[in-house]
Amino acid sequence: MRLDAQAAGVFPIAPTPFHPDGRLDEGSIDRLCESYRGAGATGVTVLGIMGEAPKLEPEESLAVAARFIAGIGLPAIVGVSAPGFAAMRSLARAVMERGAAGVMIAPVPSLRTDEQILGYYRGAVEAIGTDIPFVIQDYPLTLSVQMTPKVIRAIVEEHPSCVMLKHEDWPGLEKISALRGFQADGSMRPISILTGNGGLFLDFEMERGADGAMTGYAFPEMLIDVVRLQKAGRRDEAHDVFDAHLPLLRYEQQPGIGLAVRKYVLMRRGLIASDAQRKPGSALSATARAEVDFLLARLARHEGLNLGGFTAR
Template identity: 70%
Template sequence: MPLDHTAKGVYVIAPTPFHPDGRVDEASTDRMTDFFLQSGCDGMTILGVMGEAPKLDGAESLEISRRIIRRAGKAGIIVGVTAPGFAAMRALAHGVMEAGAAGVMIAPPSHLRHDEAIVGYFHQAVEAIGTDIPWVLQDYPQLFQVQMTPGIIRRIVTELPSCVMLKHEDWPGLEKISALRKFQAEGSMRPISILCGNGGIFLDFEMERGADGAMTGYAFPDMLVELVRLAQAGERDRAHDLFDAHLPLIRYELQPGVGLAVRKYVLMRRGVLASDAQRRPGAAMSAKARDEVEYLLARLGRHDPRARLSPPA
């Protein structure tokens, strides 16, 4: 089903599995897809920042997308199509939509420095991919160095009807969610889905501010699913208790540079990935860092049985 403004739940950000020699690991890709969906995720977002998309060539990006879309069945798959030029963006967007993707995600290039340039860029992007493709606006100023105020987001949503979702990754960003929901309540902005990133570090309160769920990676996506469901059911204390138990590992995984290595390591420890390898260039975990992650997993296991893993080989 095409993505629309009613999307909610967890659309987990998927890493790209690699063999130690840099080849795409197809068996781990299938196992990862099954694991995410069996964990209760409503969909997946692939070829995002944590999917090492810039390290893939065009053919690899399309083939990985097709493989995951086929495997996922009716689950919604969103594909990151951000590219330096619109020709590559258009080719990948059309290819994945033809394969059955639910929608695509677009981030602003880092050179945009004023409001008119930001709005103009997204007009050009939609013109390139076509107005019939639903898309997600990625707001991640810490990485892309582009500041989008609530007013600019409202303008983009208003002027470009095919924008149906915001991936909210501003930090601090709780007031931005409240402002956007206020626009919606007063009728000055049409409804959109808001899913939140940043490794889930603020997901407990983001849900209370009006977010529809999470679009982030974490080595325990099944916890994100449970947290979102508790929050939607109004189980505030249970949601915060669950979040608090996982917060030390969430924080550790959120480290710039090494965060993807941590996530892949824990997914490997959970039996999802055969290897925690990244395609070069990539930051590897030190032996000390692995010891720290094992310590965090052991502590988490006191509260959540999902973290009670067999000792590493």
């Protein structure tokens, strides 16, 4: 199940579940895998930014990745971003040996010039090996690295093992159009483009040429439905489904508490046992939890939505 440039659909970004005392919760990993498969996901992505990867010990990172790879039964992409290439190589080779489909590499925040970005990805590919398919993670809002379409094109053209872009620029619709324009004029080979940002712009990203989504919104069913409907040309229906989720989607995108909201909703859905985060981590106030409950109750009443068994309390 090696990742390639034809990958499409929805790869939910999985959170890393913890017990309240900070231990890894392997049972919740298994429930997440079952839920993603049941929802119709194409694959899964683990150890991303929202997966609290920097808070894990190296052996824990491998254990989490291996559990998801074994449990999902679908292509699994593993985030291997690290301050140094030695740690990146070690994790990348280990997860591929355990059956990962590919790895995702984010640039380090210190990169400022185009040449620095290109040099970084040259070093990363040299470290992990040209035989491992990799995903560029373009997330300037968090990583503070600005990758222009031309820089992305240069990475893609220089490295045949680059098969996908995780697009999380904001605003970023024009970037998708530019990249697909390069593909149309023959200056860049085709690659898969999956989008992030919690799905906040997925409705129009699909219309700009995205192949699907790779993000962690707590109702991946919505992401899957929007991708399916847009690919079928059912634009109004896709936007109707998206619009019903927009209030919760917006709430989840708040900087600082986004992961806390997401984990709380997943706990409410019964997909993880606890919304605990590894320290340091934010927590929801009682008022914030009540607001999320209100949004969930409104969403549950929306006729025709598949909420994975959620019922308002």
